[in-house]
Amino acid sequence: MTKIDQPNQAPAAWTPADNKGNPGQGKFTARLHQSVQAVWAGCHEHPFLTELRSGSLSLDRFAFYMKQDYVFLKDYVKMFALGSLKAWDLETMGKFADLLQQTLNVEMELHRQYAEKFGITRDELESTEPAPVTLAYTKYMLDAGAQGTLGDVVASLLPCMWSYSEIGSEAVRLHPECLKHELYREWFMMYNSDEFRSLADWCVQLMDQLAEGLPERELARLEERFVTTSRFEYMFWDMAYRKAAWDI
Numbered sequence: 001m002t003k004i005d006q007p008n009q010a011p012a013a014w015t016p017a018d019n020k021g022n023p024g025q026g027k028f029t030a031r032l033h034q035s036v037q038a039v040w041a042g043c044h045e046h047p048f049l050t051e052l053r054s055g056s057l058s059l060d061r062f063a064f065y066m067k068q069d070y071v072f073l074k075d076y077v078k079m080f081a082l083g084s085l086k087a088w089d090l091e092t093m094g095k096f097a098d099l100l101q102q103t104l105n106v107e108m109e110l111h112r113q114y115a116e117k118f119g120i121t122r123d124e125l126e127s128t129e130p131a132p133v134t135l136a137y138t139k140y141m142l143d144a145g146a147q148g149t150l151g152d153v154v155a156s157l158l159p160c161m162w163s164y165s166e167i168g169s170e171a172v173r174l175h176p177e178c179l180k181h182e183l184y185r186e187w188f189m190m191y192n193s194d195e196f197r198s199l200a201d202w203c204v205q206l207m208d209q210l211a212e213g214l215p216e217r218e219l220a221r222l223e224e225r226f227v228t229t230s231r232f233e234y235m236f237w238d239m240a241y242r243k244a245a246w247d248i
């Protein structure tokens with residue numbers, strides 16, 4: 001397996017299969033990246049992220065995001081449990097088990113501490129009711145993972161890691177002023193960290209490995225998973241900006 005030299009950049013170009021049965025060229029993740037270009041660009045340019053970068057995002061919008069993200073993380077770690085369950089080799093099983101333990105016991109505690117800085121108590125986080133978009137996103141992802149193969153688990157998870165890593169690194173590279181806000185800077189530091197980048201790279205490489213030799217019918221299903229959770233990523237930003245909870 002080749003190392004991706006430029007983290008957060010699309011892997012080498014991909015060409016589709018021809019109609020004579022010859023497979024496409026290049027990495028599957030290049031095809032995936034291509035298929036969500038408009039969706040991910042929509043995320044980068046969504047007012048939630050443009051205002052977060054400039055520091056003008058209102059604290060109540062960010063607090064709404066933090067609370068829903070906590071709900072999201074609870075199901076996100078269950079995807080790691082599914083990853084461990086569906087993997088066949090000890091190395092991948094162990095990697096997902098590590099991710100589960102690390103996210104559940106370390107990242108979520110950091111999330112609770114970070115939320116406190118916005119005046120959100122631990123009780124408030126624990127008792128947050130999932131908003132419709134959060135519910136649709138997490139339950140779609142868990143269902144895709146539960147019904148499918150390890151490929152479905154990874155394809156559904158990949159936009160979470162890869163898009164956040166891209167958002168964090170592009171923000172710091174192109175909009176370094178995002179590190180000036182006393183509260184939001186921590187968020188950018190986290191998603192621009194080497195640790196998060198290597199997590200995203202690992203997930204990209206695993207996706208390519210799992211896609212190798214699969215028939216087009218299965219690749220198309222994995223692509224659909226990837227596109228769907230990418231669209232949910234967009235909707236999550238939009239939900240937070242509009243603070244869209246249940247309205248009935």
Ligand SMILES: Cc1ncc(CO)c(N)n1
Pocket residue numbers: 069072159160161164233236
């Ligand atoms: C909604 C969402 N997607 C991805 C991540 C990255 O971990 C996150 N924290 N929240």
